[in-house]
Amino acid sequence: MTAEGPTELKTYLPSAAAMAGAHVQGMAAYDALCAEAEADYAGYWARHARELLTWKTPFTQVLDDSNAPFFKWFADGTLNASVNCLDRNVERGLGDKTAIIFEADGGEVTRTTYSQLLARTCQIANGLRSLGVQKGDRVIIYISMSIDGVAAMQACARIGATHSVVFGGFSAQSLRDRIEDTGAVAVITADHQVRGGKQLPLKSIVDEALAMPGCGSVKNVLVVKRSGADIAMTAGRDQWMADVADRQPTTCEPEWVGAEHPLFLLYTSGSTGKPKGVQHSTGGYLLHAALTTKLTFDLKPDDVFWCTADIGWVTGHTYITYGPLALGGTEIVFEGVPTYPDAGRFWKMIQDHKVSIFYTAPTAIRSLIKAAEANDKVHPKSYDLSSLRILGSVGEPINPAAWEWYHLHVGGGRCPIVDTFWQTETGGHMITPLPGATPLVPGSCTLPFPGIQAAVVDETGKDVPNGQGGILVVKKPWPSMIRTIWGDPERFKKSYYPDDFKGQYYLAGDGAIRDAKTGYFTITGRIDDVLNVSGHRMGTMEIESALVSCTELVAEAAVVGRPDDTTGEAICAFVVLKRPRPTGDEAKAIAKQLRDWVGKEIGPIAKPKDIRFGDNLPKTRSGKIMRRLLRSLAKGEAITQDTSTLENPAILDQLGENL
Numbered sequence: 001m002t003a004e005g006p007t008e009l010k011t012y013l014p015s016a017a018a019m020a021g022a023h024v025q026g027m028a029a030y031d032a033l034c035a036e037a038e039a040d041y042a043g044y045w046a047r048h049a050r051e052l053l054t055w056k057t058p059f060t061q062v063l064d065d066s067n068a069p070f071f072k073w074f075a076d077g078t079l080n081a082s083v084n085c086l087d088r089n090v091e092r093g094l095g096d097k098t099a100i101i102f103e104a105d106g107g108e109v110t111r112t113t114y115s116q117l118l119a120r121t122c123q124i125a126n127g128l129r130s131l132g133v134q135k136g137d138r139v140i141i142y143i144s145m146s147i148d149g150v151a152a153m154q155a156c157a158r159i160g161a162t163h164s165v166v167f168g169g170f171s172a173q174s175l176r177d178r179i180e181d182t183g184a185v186a187v188i189t190a191d192h193q194v195r196g197g198k199q200l201p202l203k204s205i206v207d208e209a210l211a212m213p214g215c216g217s218v219k220n221v222l223v224v225k226r227s228g229a230d231i232a233m234t235a236g237r238d239q240w241m242a243d244v245a246d247r248q249p250t251t252c253e254p255e256w257v258g259a260e261h262p263l264f265l266l267y268t269s270g271s272t273g274k275p276k277g278v279q280h281s282t283g284g285y286l287l288h289a290a291l292t293t294k295l296t297f298d299l300k301p302d303d304v305f306w307c308t309a310d311i312g313w314v315t316g317h318t319y320i321t322y323g324p325l326a327l328g329g330t331e332i333v334f335e336g337v338p339t340y341p342d343a344g345r346f347w348k349m350i351q352d353h354k355v356s357i358f359y360t361a362p363t364a365i366r367s368l369i370k371a372a373e374a375n376d377k378v379h380p381k382s383y384d385l386s387s388l389r390i391l392g393s394v395g396e397p398i399n400p401a402a403w404e405w406y407h408l409h410v411g412g413g414r415c416p417i418v419d420t421f422w423q424t425e426t427g428g429h430m431i432t433p434l435p436g437a438t439p440l441v442p443g444s445c446t447l448p449f450p451g452i453q454a455a456v457v458d459e460t461g462k463d464v465p466n467g468q469g470g471i472l473v474v475k476k477p478w479p480s481m482i483r484t485i486w487g488d489p490e491r492f493k494k495s496y497y498p499d500d501f502k503g504q505y506y507l508a509g510d511g512a513i514r515d516a517k518t519g520y521f522t523i524t525g526r527i528d529d530v531l532n533v534s535g536h537r538m539g540t541m542e543i544e545s546a547l548v549s550c551t552e553l554v555a556e557a558a559v560v561g562r563p564d565d566t567t568g569e570a571i572c573a574f575v576v577l578k579r580p581r582p583t584g585d586e587a588k589a590i591a592k593q594l595r596d597w598v599g600k601e602i603g604p605i606a607k608p609k610d611i612r613f614g615d616n617l618p619k620t621r622s623g624k625i626m627r628r629l630l631r632s633l634a635k636g637e638a639i640t641q642d643t644s645t646l647e648n649p650a651i652l653d654q655l656g657e658n659l
């Protein structure tokens, strides 16, 4: 980004085709929605909540801020999320419409209609009830992308159980931590997951987790058959999903819950070592999931929508399990990876299934650019992508070069790209273009979603003028916001409603700058110790604790991020060992050992890319690690900062040497 902000870059106006029939057509329509929210904030959200959701008991209250920042929305209304996503669509005549087109890693395709998905959800829900799972219980879901994965989430919602999906790439230790923190009564998993032609374990990792202390709450483990390979089953605890669900009735009386009932918990990294269990509501969350799917993706009845995220992340929750289904859309659920059997997989699937809306992460785009530039066969031009009408990007800033390539080669120059800024905590899009309205500027997520009061302020909470960078905040509560951190309301308050802003503003944890002329937002990156690696959020402290827990080897560790062309940021660890500083092959061997250790402690996504060994870390005289120096070293930059407070300046030369 340049000092002037992104205005020097090209602006793309929405084409006549993008505007035609769009839910929000032109900036005047966008402005009108913003004005409506401005004039009557509660009325604006209430209107959408009545239009988009089916309530068992209509709400009479909208926003309750009497116990801020523990805001409540639509609190006296009752509803059920699965009824909204499934029954409602069957009832309005969409029973035979395809809800999910599932494509397995190996390419097999299974289609599920709304009636079938409702029936399967009811069977799993009845199965869970037969095991005694009730409203308010927590259920961990540790499964890969599958129809049963989506149905299991919907089934929990149906009986009022709160699901917590754990991404299949997390280790037994991470799974254990989440099981303990949620106090889950059941775990839903599969025997294996299949990714990139490889069969990877799931159930045995659940076994490993449950064997660790702290998992006594789990009474039942339900296992979906994926590989069919032999696995260990613990009598009295483990059962096949087929045995529990397949003979159950295909109808199931829903549990009507209050709008504030926790629909799910999803763990995400913060700036301290322990991941936070972000708690989302039922009514407000589902409203924003549906509303943003409708307006940001302009979803229409004939669209084929494909969000490539995993259901283990919030993107998969909002834009696979809930948003598109709440609107009666048809969506793709993909088990595999973008590079298998080759890097043309995404383009082939768009062609085969006539995908019209495609939503993916910049990191995937960047790696596919590399592959396409090396081999025409996997270049998007070798496929018919004419079905596409809207493209989306999420998870990290998209650099203008990747944006232009995505626009030209994937979108054929005709599809608007919605660069959607949001977070696990926000539940849905916060700052994003609307495809039939917003002029696009590559690298900018443009303007707040109508109703969202995003702003850029200084440390004291004062607005900074456009053109000057600052801290991204949201000035008013919104329906799909995080309700609390599970079991730690104090941490919720401290993390998101800090005293710096008198507890008034939601602190996103990102820096941002608004363009001097257009007011467009560009996200400048996290302002806390959180890294974004391939669109995955990782706390530096979390990785540090994993490293120092290798007590046999590690005396001290500090983790920082450095820019990476493909993954956005890369993890760089500086490690002091309990033995003399290794060099050469020994250093390489220990680095590998430590990477594997972190992989086992957290999961492969947390493995540091660089590991450097030192006799010490750069510290101030009071013993504080000087991370800004480490960040420069990680980048390979010469140190130009003031090092006069450094206790041991010589250490910089040593740590500057690459392995």
Ligand code: WT7
Binding pocket: 268, 314, 315, 393, 394, 395, 396, 397, 398, 419, 420, 421, 422, 423, 424, 425, 445, 508, 509, 510, 523, 525, 526, 532, 535, 536, 537
């Ligand atoms: C962090 C949230 C939101 C779903 C996936 C990630 C970064 C997210 C963008 C974007 C620039 C972005 C921010 C944010 N981020 N989207 N369009 N442009 N940065 O959810 O794991 O909760 O991470 O991802 O830093 O705070 P998450």
